[in-house]
Amino acid sequence: MLKPSSFAPISVLHFASLFGEAGFPPGVVNVVTGAGSTTGNALVANPSVAKIVFTGGAAAGKEVAKRAAEHLAQTTLELGGKSPNIVFDDADIDQAVDGLVTGIYSAAGQSCVSGSRAFVQSSVFDKVVAKLVARTSKIRVGDPMDPSTEMGPLASREQLKKVSSYIEIGKKEAELIYGGKRLEGDLSRGYYVQPTVFKTDNAARIAREEIFGPVLSVIPFKTEEDVVKMANDTEFGLAAGVWTRDLGRANRLPRNCRRGQSGSTPTGRYPT
Numbered sequence: 308m309l310k311p312s313s314f315a316p317i318s319v320l321h322f323a324s325l326f327g328e329a330g331f332p333p334g335v336v337n338v339v340t341g342a343g344s345t346t347g348n349a350l351v352a353n354p355s356v357a358k359i360v361f362t363g364g365a366a367a368g369k370e371v372a373k374r375a376a377e378h379l380a381q382t383t384l385e386l387g388g389k390s391p392n393i394v395f396d397d398a399d400i401d402q403a404v405d406g407l408v409t410g411i412y413s414a415a416g417q418s419c420v421s422g423s424r425a426f427v428q429s430s431v432f433d434k435v436v437a438k439l440v441a442r443t444s445k446i447r448v449g450d451p452m453d454p455s456t457e458m459g460p461l462a463s464r465e466q467l468k469k470v471s472s473y474i475e476i477g478k479k480e481a482e483l484i485y486g487g488k489r490l491e492g493d494l495s496r497g498y499y500v501q502p503t504v505f506k507t508d509n510a511a512r513i514a515r516e517e518i519f520g521p522v523l524s525v526i527p528f529k530t531e532e533d534v535v536k537m538a539n540d541t542e543f544g545l546a547a548g549v550w551t552r553d554l555g556r557a558n559r560l561p562r563n564c565r566r567g568q569s570g571s572t573p574t575g576r577y578p579t
Contacts, residue, residue: 310347316338389517391426392425392547407425417519425439427527470518470519504523
């Protein structure tokens with residue numbers, strides 16, 4: 308039984324139709340649409356539901372857990388994230404920059420595992436930032452149905468307001484180095500914002516609170532010990548990425564970073 312977001316049900320409905328085409332018997336895969344406060348609550352509170360898997364915000368996740376506990380249903384909760392994407396000075400810088408861009412701007416940052424905090428070792432910080440800005444400035448923003456589009460719009464007017472408010476907060480507490488505006492021209496009728504990059508520290512609100520939009524906080528670090536402490540200094544430890552050629556470090560960092568999921572390789576491919 309699938310209950311998609313009320314903002315984006317169509318793709319799930321289409322996905323479900325493919326099960327029928329593949330020969331699944333009727334009723335094996337079901338989709339129920341509606342608001343979380345009505346449809347979602349009804350499913351979670353139903354004692355016939357023995358297992359609940361929820362993806363969403365922390366506040367909603369707490370409510371799901373409470374309601375599931377009333378009839379002892381098992382739960383798996385994937386909630387908010389401020390995932391660290393860590394670049395060491397021995398990494399392939401071009402690959403790392405591509406990974407930083409993919410990690411945050413895919414789905415316009417509207418993914419729980421988005422790499423919204425980029426930790427970059429101080430010795431290569433300026434070089435990485437320069438390449439990051441150059442690559443970010445070339446992102447093709449537009450209609451998500453256009454195959455050439457690299458980043459689409461935000462999901463709703465409410466999300467646009469939220470992301471825009473965080474960008475304004477960032478302008479006051481950090482250094483804006485690219486983006487920070489709503490797009491104009493042909494895209495002004497949609498919920499489009501520029502891919503945005505801030506240089507900041509780990510104490511800033513934009514580095515601590517989940518924005519769920521195309522806003523990247525780039526944070527310098529000196530040593531492995533320092534970056535592990537900063538990476539773990541979050542309430543939203545969901546995923547982690549490591550960019551390094553050091554095999555020992557690539558295996559060590561995921562064990563030391565508190566997260567729900569992570570991945571790293573010696574060449575440093577960001578987890579998907």
